[in-house]
Structures are given as C-alpha cells and as structure tokens.
Amino acid sequence: MLEEYKQQTKCLVALDSIIFGFDGEELKLLLVKRGIEPDRDTWSLMGGWLKSNESLDEAANRILLELTGLEGVFLEQLSAFGDPNRDSVERTVAVAYYALVNVADYEKKISDKFHAKWFSMHELPELLFDHAEMVKLAIERLRYKAAFHPVGFELMPDKFTIPQLQTLYEAIYGSKFDKRNFSRKILSTNLLVKLKEKQKGFSKKGAFLYQLDKSKYNLSN
Amino acid sequence: MLEEYKQQTKCLVALDSIIFGFDGEELKLLLVKRGIEPDRDTWSLMGGWLKSNESLDEAANRILLELTGLEGVFLEQLSAFGDPNRDSVERTVAVAYYALVNVADYEKKISDKFHAKWFSMHELPELLFDHAEMVKLAIERLRYKAAFHPVGFELMPDKFTIPQLQTLYEAIYGSKFDKRNFSRKILSTNLLVKLKEKQKGFSKKGAFLYQLDKSKYNLSN
DNA sequence: ACAAAAGTGTTGGAACTACACCCATGT
DNA sequence: ACATGGGTGTAGTTCCAACACTTTTGT
Numbered sequence: 062m063l064e065e066y067k068q069q070t071k072c073l074v075a076l077d078s079i080i081f082g083f084d085g086e087e088l089k090l091l092l093v094k095r096g097i098e099p100d101r102d103t104w105s106l107m108g109g110w111l112k113s114n115e116s117l118d119e120a121a122n123r124i125l126l127e128l129t130g131l132e133g134v135f136l137e138q139l140s141a142f143g144d145p146n147r148d149s150v151e152r153t154v155a156v157a158y159y160a161l162v163n164v165a166d167y168e169k170k171i172s173d174k175f176h177a178k179w180f181s182m183h184e185l186p187e188l189l190f191d192h193a194e195m196v197k198l199a200i201e202r203l204r205y206k207a208a209f210h211p212v213g214f215e216l217m218p219d220k221f222t223i224p225q226l227q228t229l230y231e232a233i234y235g236s237k238f239d240k241r242n243f244s245r246k247i248l249s250t251n252l253l254v255k256l257k258e259k260q261k262g263f264s265k266k267g268a269f270l271y272q273l274d275k276s277k278y279n280l281s282n
Numbered sequence: 283m284l285e286e287y288k289q290q291t292k293c294l295v296a297l298d299s300i301i302f303g304f305d306g307e308e309l310k311l312l313l314v315k316r317g318i319e320p321d322r323d324t325w326s327l328m329g330g331w332l333k334s335n336e337s338l339d340e341a342a343n344r345i346l347l348e349l350t351g352l353e354g355v356f357l358e359q360l361s362a363f364g365d366p367n368r369d370s371v372e373r374t375v376a377v378a379y380y381a382l383v384n385v386a387d388y389e390k391k392i393s394d395k396f397h398a399k400w401f402s403m404h405e406l407p408e409l410l411f412d413h414a415e416m417v418k419l420a421i422e423r424l425r426y427k428a429a430f431h432p433v434g435f436e437l438m439p440d441k442f443t444i445p446q447l448q449t450l451y452e453a454i455y456g457s458k459f460d461k462r463n464f465s466r467k468i469l470s471t472n473l474l475v476k477l478k479e480k481q482k483g484f485s486k487k488g489a490f491l492y493q494l495d496k497s498k499y500n501l502s503n
Numbered sequence: 504a505c506a507a508a509a510g511t512g513t514t515g516g517a518a519c520t521a522c523a524c525c526c527a528t529g530t
Numbered sequence: 531a532c533a534t535g536g537g538t539g540t541a542g543t544t545c546c547a548a549c550a551c552t553t554t555t556g557t
Contacts, residue, residue, distance in 0.1 A: 065318050066372050069331040071292035074364070074375050097286050110290040113373055117364035141362040141377045143295070143338035151287050152334055154295055154375070156362045224509070241511065242547065264508040266554040445536070462538065463520070485535040486528040 074111040075148075075155040076121045077192065079139065079199035080129070082164040082179055083216040085225055088232035089164065089179040090196065093128070095189055096176075099149055105189035106196075107177070108155070121158040128175050135161040135215040139199055147191045155191075159199040161215035182232070200233075207233055211252055214273050222260050222268035223247060252278050293364075293375045295332040297342045298413065300360065300380040300420040301350070303388060303400055304437040306446055309453035310385065310400040311417065314349065316410055317397075320370055326410035327417075328398075329376070342379040349396050356382040356436040360420055368412045376412075380420040382436035403453075421454075428454055432473055435494050443481050443489035444468060473499050 080091040092104045109124035111117065117138065126132050139157040147153065164179065180186065188196065206212050213229055227243045247253065254274050259267035301312040313325045330345035332338065338359065347353050360378040368374065385400065401407065409417070427433050434450055448464045468474065475495050480488035 063318065063371055066294065069294050070334040072295045072332065072375075073287065073290050074293045074295070097284065111293065111364065111375070113291040114366050116366060117362055117375070120364075138361055140359055141338055143332065143341075143377070145335050145337060150284055154293075154332070154338070154377075156364070156375075222509090239548070240509085241549085244510080245512095246546090264554095265556045266507080266509050268509060443536090460521070461536085462522085465537080467519090486530080487526070487534080487536050488528075489536060 070152075072143075073148075073151060073153045075108050075153050076111060076117065076124055077106040077108040077155050077157050077195060078121060078125055078136070079106060079157065079159040079196055080125075081159065081161050081199075081203065081216065082167060083229050083232065084164045084179070086228065086232075088182045088229070090182060090185065091129070091162075091167070091177055092180055092186070092188075093178075094176045100189055103189045104178075104180075104186045106157075106192045107175075111156075117156050121156070125160060129162075129167060129177070131160075131162055131167060134166075135212060139195065139202055142191055142195065144191065149190070155195075157195045157199070159202065161203075161212060163216055163218050165218050204233060211250060211278065214252075214278070220256065220258070220260075220270040220272055222270055224268055225260075291373075293373055294369075296329050296369075296374050296376040297332060297338065297345055298327040298329040298376050298378050298416060299342060299346055299357070300327055300378065300417055301346075302380065302382050302420075302424065302437065303385040304450050304453065305385045305400070307449065307453075309403045309450070311403060311406065312350070312383075312388070312398055313401055313407070313409075314399075315397045321410055324410045325401075325407045327378075327413045328396075332377075338377050342377070346381060350383075350388060350398070352381075352383055352388060355387075356433060360416065360423055363412055363416065365412065370411070376416075378416045378420070380423065382424075382433060384437055384439050386439050425454060432471060432499065435473075435499070441477065441479070441481075441491040441493055443491055445489055446481075447492075 082089040082091060091107065093107055095101055095103050095105045107124065107128045109120070109127070111120045115123065121136055121138075122132075125134070125136060136158050139159050141154060141156045143154040145152055147155065182200070185193075185196070203212075207230070213226060213233070216229055217226060223244045224240070226247060227238060227240060230243070231237055252274055253271040256270045256272060258270045260270055261267045303310040303312060312328065314328055316322055316324050316326045328345065328349045330341070330348070332341045336344065342357055342359075343353075346355070346357060357379050360380050362375060362377045364375040366373055368376065403421070406414075406417070424433075428451070434447060434454070437450055438447060444465045445461070447468060448459060448461060451464070452458055473495055474492040477491045477493060479491045481491055482488045
C-alpha cells in the first residue's frame with residue numbers, strides 16, 4: 062500500500078439507524094438495549110459495524126434486516142457523525158440512517174429477540190453516546206422530507222384512512238391540521254385509490270380505506 | 283479494548299470538499315491535480331484524511347484552510363460515500379462536504395501552491411474515483427438549499443448588485459428568471475441594504491450596490 | 504336520541520407569473 | 531444619437547388558510 066495512505070489513522074465505522082414507526086396514534090422510535098459494557102442496558106439506536114466488502118447502504122440494510130427482519134423499507138442516509146469522543150470505547154465514525162416502517166409489519170417479523178422496544182417520541186429514554194443528537198436531526202429531516210415528498214405512506218399499513226394519515230402528519234409536525242384542507246391536499250396528489258371498504262370499529266360511521274397507487278408512486282424522491 | 287470492537291474492520295476516513303465559487307458570470311468548481319499514484323494528475327476534489335483527534339467538521343475545515351487558505355466560509359456536510367471499491371488503493375469511507383466561497387476572496391489567499399484551478403460547471407474534466415457523483419449530489423443539494431435559504435450571498439463579494447445575484451441564481455438553476463420578479467423577491471427578504479454607490483464599468487448606467495444586512499442574516503439555516 | 508367521528512365547499516388574502524416601457528450613461 | 535443594461539408596476543392566476551354544517555351509525 063502507498064506510504065501516503067499508510068500513515069493515516071484508521072477508524073471503526075458504525076451504522077446507526079433511526080427507525081420511525083407509526084401505530085395509528087403516535088410517532089414511535091424503535092430502540093434496543095445495548096448488550097455490552099460500557100453502558101450496558103442503555104437504550105440505543107439499532108446499529109452495527111461496516112464490513113470490509115459492503116457499501117454503506119448495503120451495511121445499513123443488512124443491519125436492519127438482522128436486527129428487525131425488515132427488508133425493502135425506506136432507508137436513507139442522514140448524516141455522518143464523527144466527534145472524536147462520541148464513542149467512549151474507541152474512535153468511531155457513525156453513519157446514521159433513518160428508516161420508515163409501519164409498526165404492524167414489524168410486529169409480524171420479530172419482537173423480543175433483541176430486546177427492541179417502540180418508544181413514543183415524547184417519552185424517549187436517555188440514549189447512548191450521541192444518539193439523541195441523531196434522533197433530533199432525523200426528525201428535522203423527516204419533516205423536511207415529508208413536506209415535499211410523499212413519504213408518509215411508508216409508515217402506513219397497506220390500507221389506511223385519510224384521518225389516520227392526518228394523525229400521522231400531525232404526529233410528525235407536532236401540530237393540528239384542518240381536515241378539509243388536509244384531505245384536499247392529499248387527494249390532489251392522485252396517489253391514492255379509494256376502496257369500497259370502510260374501516261370499522263374505530264369510529265361509528267367508519268372511514269373509507271385507501272390504497273397507494275403504486276404505479277404513480279415511484280421512489281425517486 | 284473490547285472484544286466486540288476489536289474484531290471489526292477499520293477504515294480510512296477521507297474528507298472531500300466540493301468547493302463552489304462564482305466569478306460574476308458562471309458557477310465554478312475548485313479542483314486540484316492529484317499528486318500521487320495511482321491516478322496521478324487526475325483532477326480531484328480537495329480532500330484529506332481524518333486525524334485521530336478531530337471531528338468531521340473540524341477536519342473538513344482544517345483541510346479547506348490548508349489547501350485554500352480560506353476560513354469561516356460556508357461548509358456543510360453533504361453525505362458519506364462508502365462503496366468498497368470507491369478508492370482503488372484501499373477501503374476508504376469519504377465524507378463529502380460542500381463549500382460556498384467567492385472567487386475574489388480565494389484569489390487573494392493562494393493560487394498555484396496546490397495546482398488548484400477553477401472549472402466551469404459545464405466543462406468539468408474527468409474526476410477521480412466517485413468524485414463526479416459527489417459533485418452531482420452537491421449541485422442538487424445546493425439547488426434545494428438555495429430554494430429555501432439565502433445561501434447565495436455566501437458566493438458573492440461583500441458588495442454586489444442585484445443583476446449579479448440574479449446571474450448567480452441563474453447559474454445555479456441553469457435557467458433564466460424575470461428580473462422584475464427576481465428583484466422583488468430578493469428585496470422582500472429585507473436582508474439587503476442598498477448603498478449609495480453604483481457599480482461602474484460593466485454597464486453604462488451602472489447598477490446600485492447592495493450589502494448583506496448581517497444583523498438579519500443568521501446562519502441557522 | 505344522542506354522541507362521535509367522517510365527509511364535504513366557499514371565500515378572502517397572499518404569493519407567483521407574465522409582461523413592456525422608461526432611465527442613465529458611455530461611446 | 532444610439533446602444534446597452536438598469537430599474538420599476540400591474541393584472542390574472544393559483545395556492546393556501548380559515549371556517550361550519552350535515553351524515554352515518556353504534557350505543
């Protein structure tokens with residue numbers, strides 16, 4: 062190897078994922094308990110190490126699959142974090158990703174294996190290292206993204222109602238919207254197809270279910 | 283050190299900066315000729331290695347200062363790039379930053395020391411490794427950013443005219459704007475103060491110079 | 504019958520687009 | 531005098547925000 066390269070310090074590269082979920086009421090974050098010292102049992106983002114033969118995206122997807130069983134979900138790089146003291150054990154650069162999953166899908170796959178738990182965004186525990194900073198940036202990015210791209214659907218089940226979708230957006234932005242303006246705006250995208258079925262049980266009247274028109278929804282967002 | 287950490291592969295971490303400049307006419311990119319093999323003399327982004335005691339932001343700023351003499355300019359993380367084959371010598375993760383500088387400032391500082399050269403965005407040479415991909419992403423990010431935040435001023439000299447600023451935005455977006463609408467929009471931000479002086483020499487009539495109102499322009503963008 | 508959530512239209516203001524003429528000055 | 535770029539106003543349109551009542555149905 063070249064001299065120029067040899068003299069440089071090397072780093073561990075970690076991938077940490079902020080996994081957002083939505084249960085129909087609240088925006089949630091999936092956290093795991095760290096299994097090793099130091100800071101054992103501190104709540105932490107899902108993370109893992111970069112292997113020598115994989116790209117960052119591949120590693121983030123692999124780690125998500127290993128820890129949650131989820132595949133093919135929205136997963137996008139957020140930012141790299143490299144404070145020299147961010148990991149108390151050793152110099153580590155972390156590349157943070159954020160993922161959007163729907164809680165129901167996740168429940169099907171796996172649950173206790175990694176002591177993972179969904180937390181409400183309003184009741185987050187103390188987090189490992191700089192993970193709180195990552196979460197803060199991720200929610201900002203999600204707001205930014207959701208304002209211009211229809212990513213909200215990634216968090217919804219296959220069939221959903223407009224009021225459910227509104228609840229999600231209200232959770233993302235932490236504010237209330239007018240339901241007339243909201244439904245008009247959503248429907249004007251033409252991304253939704255109205256089904257004949259209604260959601261029953263939650264309200265007395267029942268709300269019509271909608272599905273994403275996948276032919277119009279491409280992920281070049 | 284912990285077993286868990288010890289087993290993991292380490293990586294070199296590089297910082298590469300996409301440095302945008304504006305000379306009053308065109309949007310430019312500052313490139314350097316790579317000084318080492320392989321690919322010696324290929325044009326490359328300004329880059330360097332992460333040192334063991336500095337954060338990513340610190341490293342990016344240090345490298346910018348070392349290679350250009352510039353300090354205190356707009357410099358923001360773009361994204362991390364980690365394809366296992368991106369660097370032909372060794373596994374390297376690069377964290378790309380983009381910077382906005384005004385060409386005149388730069389000219390004052392340094393010029394030939396690192397064989398740096400400004401290239402028009404339309405006439406870029408073949409670039410090292412995945413640097414072309416970084417540039418592509420950077421221009422998208424700049425467009426996105428400039429649409430919502432007044433970052434254009436970062437590329438302008440201290441005093442500038444509205445037509446100059448319009449030329450910059452036209453270069454960023456690659457399209458023409460209506461000058462009446464443009465000046466109205468810019469002035470409605472109230473970020474500019476009109477000076478008594480006019481710019482002479484370029485046009486016969488001369489255009490009024492403006493300055494950024496720094497009390498209103500804060501960088502929490 | 505009543506409570507609870509779903510569904511739906513209109514109006515005023517703000518922001519954006521398109522568009523054309525006069526001004527100041529160097530040559 | 532004329533050519534060049536600088537500077538300005540208006541009208542039409544679109545988009546967004548604010549707002550209230552009727553419908554359905556489970557209890």
